[in-house]
Amino acid sequence: MTAGYDVAVVGAGIVGLAHALAARRRGKSVIVLERDAQPLGASIRNFGFVTVTGQQAGACWHHARRARDIWAEVAEAAGIEVLQRGLVVAARRPEAEAVVDAFLATDMGAECRRLTRAEALEMNPALTPSGVTAALFSPHELRVESRTALPALIAWLRDGLGVDFRFSCAVNRVAAPQVETTLEVIHAETVIVCPGDDGTTLFAGRIAAREVSRCKLHMLRLRPGASLPLTTPVMSDLGLARYHGYADLPEAAALKARLDREQPAQRANGVHLICVQSADGSLVVGDSHHYGDEVTPFQPAHVDRLILDEFDAVLACPDYRIEERWLGTYAVSPQGWTFTDAPDDATRIVMVTAGCGASTAFSIGEQTLAELYGTKAA
Template identity: 55%
Template structure:
């Protein structure tokens, strides 16, 4: 039967593609269905940063470690370019350095390097040495260009594994072994629904029961600053955004200090990540605002909070080339995997870490559906 598959994946963002890859590698016949012609949501509106260090210990860390290995495999198999590796966290306050020292002493800090202020600036000479008290370098992080990687990965799946992509088509109902679409019915033994931040098309009641909301973020692209990054960069505010740091006892003092000095940034969920694209431009962000329906407008005040943090570390701010907002699903737990039917899984990464954890999550879901 032409329209018969082992697995149908609804959604062609990074989480959907991760599930398609996991199934295709096992020799399954896979179809990916998406209402858009190409990925244009949170999967391309991000840093392209695969974060391992700082992920909350437990499932998030495990998924990130496995996903990193798969990204490296894809770099060879699919020609995906790794733009830079590693992550430098530049501590601006003694309280932040205390968090990094505590992390270094823990189970996941062994392969990271704790740095003095001079060593931190040595990692990135363009840093304002007066703004830095020390740092931590992690060797694990990878940086890809998301807007280029998503279509490249889709092409790889189609060419290497004959995964079918049906775009511009809406899924109206999932009733295994049938999937009803705006272009007709197809048959699939199992179905994975990866809706991103679409909470109304499929299983809206179940998503509502899990308390899923949207998170809106703001990001910017800056002109080439005259220097090259050898790794991603984060700063003090970032330590409160990742459970592996924020869960440490020392984080309480940092939160208090940042509340005194950077209260507006905390209130707007601002932290600083800086990565660099092949053309030398910088991707900088971001912020976090939560709700079921969020306005589509970016705030100049929020952008200024992000750029102020950048200026503190670098002294000057290059010209802004582009600004955008993103939206992703957010909930209490980092991952939502629900079972609306024994042959269906509803899967969302609800922590903004799809690139970091999605490939590992895809493998686990496929094992859950099909067995070892």
């Protein structure tokens, strides 16, 4: 048995790091245990798009608002550049415009607004005129480069806040206060397991009871032939039919029916468009969604083509080359977008079981620590 801590966190993805931060802010001594030499999971494969508008109404949307505020604080403190702010959802069908209007009439639309085509093109000249008839503008979002933001966040937690990390250290068994790893046995008053989409290593039976499986996503990095400043992240009609904050509205039914007729392959492959820009001018473009048994290591080119067809329809970027392709996976469950399970008083399992962990984890971390240690920070 070696070192003793107040809190041990399993997993150095964004969910684990969010819990480490929340625990440290309460004055707890914290260690993070990660089996890989650096985070390699969903948290570095995503868009780095911290999204509020479009998240499912209710708890998810509220968590996203709070998490966005924490991201803003943390980015400044940890030297993480916020590369883009806000969001333009380009609508190009009357049915999509109807969803935009319906969304704006909800509480979640309060600080958002409708743009005409001309206003959308002025706000984001990277859009192509034929790809937008009207748009939804949201001021809430921010975007970071996940593959550099996560290491910067880890460095700040370690060097600035005194969180300990063990990398290349798999946790084989948790029986609080003992945490058995491949390197040593750690002693911790509280253990918070944030395993991403690994439902088989720790607490497999409890995770199986939540019906957790996986979703696989295709991602691309494009290099535009000419400079293409993307002033905000961009989404499109397909996103209005997928993101719950829009898609759960009754007005979305007509849009979904039309998209099923006009873009059946995109719909069947769970394709929608998110396009964000990196500091070097390249564009991160995605994505697709394949569930369960379809989570294989293979990346069929026709799915990438479906994503690019939507990109071509919405962005004024006739000339580009594909610089990178990668796959990502995240956990999904039909029971809800997140869960916290308590195998015993000292142990929590926390999973985000939908594609919104980057947007919600910091707030979930605060909630978990409040539930464990009370609502008043130490």
